[in-house]
Amino acid sequence: MIWVIGHKNPDTDSIVSAIVYAKKINAKPARAGKLNPETEFVLQKFGIEAPELKEKIEKNEKVVIVDTNNKEELIPIEGEIIEIIDHHRLFGNLSTANPIEVCIKPVGSTSTIIAERFINNLTKEEAGLLLSGILSDTVIFKSPTTTEKDKEIAKKLAEIAGIENIESFGIELKSKASQLSDNxxxxxxxxxxxxxxxxxxxxxxxxxxxxxxxxxxxxxxxxxxxxxxxxxxxxxxxxxxxxxxxxxxxxxxxxxxxxxxxxxxxxxxxxxxxxxxxxxxxxxxxxxxxxxxxxx
Amino acid sequence: MIWVIGHKNPDTDSIVSAIVYAKKINAKPARAGKLNPETEFVLQKFGIEAPELKEKIEKNEKVVIVDTNNKEELIPIEGEIIEIIDHHRLFGNLSTANPIEVCIKPVGSTSTIIAERFINNLTKEEAGLLLSGILSDTVIFKSPTTTEKDKEIAKKLAEIAGIENIESFGIELKSKASQLSDNxxxxxxxxxxxxxxxxxxxxxxxxxxxxxxxxxxxxxxxxxxxxxxxxxxxxxxxxxxxxxxxxxxxxxxxxxxxxxxxxxxxxxxxxxxxxxxxxxxxxxxxxxxxxxxxxx
Structure with a gap:
């Protein structure tokens, strides 16, 4: 079994990246914690099920890590890491016994990297999920982490997903994110x-x-x-x-x-x-x- | 100034990767030690100068690292690492302050990764250098690190470089490598x-x-x-x-x-x-x- 999983305290980017990439490589998406209200809104909007909660990658399991390369942010992994896709700084605390595929790019979201890879082969729902990941992580392109690549890919995704106004979709998304709990x-x-x-x-x-x-x-x-x-x-x-x-x-x-x-x-x-x-x-x-x- | 440099005790793959990638991104290739006889033969064959010997990356310099991601194998770096291209296991001892481009693939050589990226835009000499990197690191495709991708790319490179018999070029290369010193x-x-x-x-x-x-x-x-x-x-x-x-x-x-x-x-x-x-x-x-x- 190959899992695709993001970091603990999952955000929208890590969840949608895991979902879409798992579909593309015939693996199973997982989540390393509770979904936040923004992510719940996104999954509901595109009619996609929440990934399974995982607390550990077992010895005989394989895993693709998305949206982090920091060991501290991962659930315990006893199995084999076979790939990493990320957009964060190199943490330098994760090692493997064998050469694996590692793709880290200094763009605004992991969704951007995954979208670029499959841009000609995305369903409406997949495009919507990845667009949400980009808008969430780049704070509707306002964050200084935003690159031209994020904007370019987001535009293509919006077309595929049939979302006419990216900005207003972004604000709708972020207003869900700003729903704080009482605690x-x-x-x-x-x-x-x-x-x-x-x-x-x-x-x-x-x-x-x-x-x-x-x-x-x-x-x-x-x-x-x-x-x-x-x-x-x-x-x-x-x-x-x-x-x-x-x-x-x-x-x-x-x-x-x-x-x-x-x-x-x-x-x-x-x-x-x-x-x-x-x-x-x-x-x-x-x-x-x-x-x-x-x-x- | 942007440098491109490989590991200490440089082998042919690390040297030719640095040379070709530096040319492609308008940077300067460097070497982290003495050339071995095989690499000297390769540079001579394709009429390419040896890269400059560097002992340290200075504070105001930037560097692309090729053919390693292991801090122990690098010269001291006081400047900024801006990119890593490699085909070794993740060592997990190198960290950066900012997100950078990292491309690690489980193929037979770093030359394979660089060749694939620029395959439609290589001079005869560049193709010859990268072919030498592949043949050297995969031991003429005999090493178990060899992948189909290495063979496929090597074939294309041989065409561009005008090398008819890959195998015999490989043996010529390796016979240089096997010239041991007396010490x-x-x-x-x-x-x-x-x-x-x-x-x-x-x-x-x-x-x-x-x-x-x-x-x-x-x-x-x-x-x-x-x-x-x-x-x-x-x-x-x-x-x-x-x-x-x-x-x-x-x-x-x-x-x-x-x-x-x-x-x-x-x-x-x-x-x-x-x-x-x-x-x-x-x-x-x-x-x-x-x-x-x-x-x-």
């Missing part, structure tokens, strides 16, 4: 990545919402939830990116022994537990490199 | 890879020659040279693959605290410091996986 901890963990840089462990969550106030009105509760997560997961810092897709900026909540150190890395002063970062929307392209530079 | 230590180090598996450090050299006796007649001197290398480089084991491309087998010389442990991993008994492995020609595909399985 701050759940929201922080919804899209949460753990990275270790030179023995300092970071957990970084992100919500992309319409209007900061949805989170900022309950800031104190969020900071407490973040501190709880920090202790539970044994992290040095927990950062929470509250990204407003209309303002195109981020309020970054920070907890840790010395949160000022993070604020300083961004040349800001910490006030009330957060810093405001105008024009910052991407964890990967605008938060991670700064931390990496500071802590490496 | 056993030099021969062991000529194509030498260091790998660490779970805190055990291996150094594995290989020569591909016509007739075992060229080495085996001086076996004692080789074992002594290997022991010297082991101490100098602080390794647990040094293995030396004496591969006869006509017999299509390998005599594996072993030194270390407990060389029997290696022999046992291959289900052989150590005799006179070596074991005979019929049909074994590939370090990557037939030696490394066994060690990996045993020591991981």
């Amino acid at each position: 701050p901890k759940e929201n922080v963990l919804r899209d949460f990545k753990i990275t270790e840089i030179n023995n300092t462990k970071f957990g970084i969550g992100q919500v992309e919402i319409i209007g900061y106030e949805k989170v900022m009105e309950r800031k104190q509760e969020y900071l407490e939830a973040m501190e709880e997560i920090r202790k539970e997961k044994n992290l040095d810092f927990v950062l929470f990116m509250v990204t407003d897709i209309i303002d195109e900026g981020t309020k970054l909540l920070i907890v840790g022994e010395n949160p000022e150190k993070i604020a300083k890395a961004f040349e800001k002063e910490l006030k009330d537990g957060y810093i405001y970062l105008p024009k910052v929307m991407s964890r990967k392209k605008q938060i991670m490199p700064v931390l990496y530079e500071k802590f490496k | 056993p230590k030099e021969n062991v180090l000529r194509d030498f890879k260091i790998t660490e598996i779970n805190n055990t450090k291996f150094g594995i050299g290989q020569v591909e020659i016509i007739g075992y006796e060229k080495v085996m007649e001086r076996k004692q001197e080789y074992l002594e040279a290997m022991e010297e290398i082991r101490k100098e480089k602080n390794l647990d084991f040094v293995l030396f693959m004496v591969t006869d491309i006509i017999d299509e087998g390998t005599k594996l010389l072993i030194v270390g605290e407990n060389p029997e442990k290696i022999a046992k991993a291959f289900e052989k008994e150590l005799k006179d410091g070596y074991i005979y492995l019929p049909k074994v020609m590939s370090r990557k595909k037939q030696i490394m996986p066994v060690l990996y399985e045993k020591f991981k």
Whole structure:
């Protein structure tokens, strides 16, 4: 059995990439956690079943990994990794016994890479799924991770999927994503990545919402939830990116022994537990490199 | 400045990959060490200059890495890695701050990957270089690392390069490779890879020659040279693959605290410091996986 699976705390890009690629190579898609409301909306819209929840890849199983190359973000793998397709930085913590296929490209989403590969051979539903992956990960092309390739492929996918207005479909998608739960901890963990840089462990969550106030009105509760997560997961810092897709900026909540150190890395002063970062929307392209530079 | 460079102890595949890819992307090829006799023959045959020797990638320089993804095999890199093209197993010791292009494929040579990408746009000389890279790394298609893709691409390259008999060109190439120096230590180090598996450090050299006796007649001197290398480089084991491309087998010389442990991993008994492995020609595909399985 060959599985195709993305990272833990799956986002839309990782789920749709797994679904479409699995169909193309006659494998089975899986998910490494609970679907978020945006992804649920997408699957419902295109009438596609949610992938099976997997907690481990067994010894006799094979797996294709999509949308990550970071061991920390994967379920335990006792079987064989046969391929990796991703658009994140090289983490350098995953090794294999044999040569395998690895395709990493600096584009806005894994969906872009998979769509490009099969662009002449996609059903309406597959195109819709992959378009959703692109729009979700690039925040409707507003994220600085966006490339010309993403826009070009998205246009072709929209044609195949019969979606006339990409922008308004994107906003519909993102408004689902901005439906926060009542539980701050759940929201922080919804899209949460753990990275270790030179023995300092970071957990970084992100919500992309319409209007900061949805989170900022309950800031104190969020900071407490973040501190709880920090202790539970044994992290040095927990950062929470509250990204407003209309303002195109981020309020970054920070907890840790010395949160000022993070604020300083961004040349800001910490006030009330957060810093405001105008024009910052991407964890990967605008938060991670700064931390990496500071802590490496 | 963008450099394209392969691994230390460069072989023909790493050198020709760097030369051709650099030309295609308007970068500059470099080498991470002395050329071996086979590579010298190839460059001379196609009238191509040897790449510049580099000992370090400086802070303000960019680099494309070809034919390895193992940090241990690279010169020090203070600048930015912008791309990796390779056909080896994922080592998992190289990380980047930003997303980059990574293309790893389980084919017989890096030359195959580069040739495929530019197959409609190669000069006679470029085709000749890449064909040499394929023939060298696949040992004229005899190595088990060989894929159908290597053969298919080699055929096209031979046409472009105007080489009528691929086989006999391959043997000419390999006979240059089998010209050993008088110095056993030099021969062991000529194509030498260091790998660490779970805190055990291996150094594995290989020569591909016509007739075992060229080495085996001086076996004692080789074992002594290997022991010297082991101490100098602080390794647990040094293995030396004496591969006869006509017999299509390998005599594996072993030194270390407990060389029997290696022999046992291959289900052989150590005799006179070596074991005979019929049909074994590939370090990557037939030696490394066994060690990996045993020591991981």
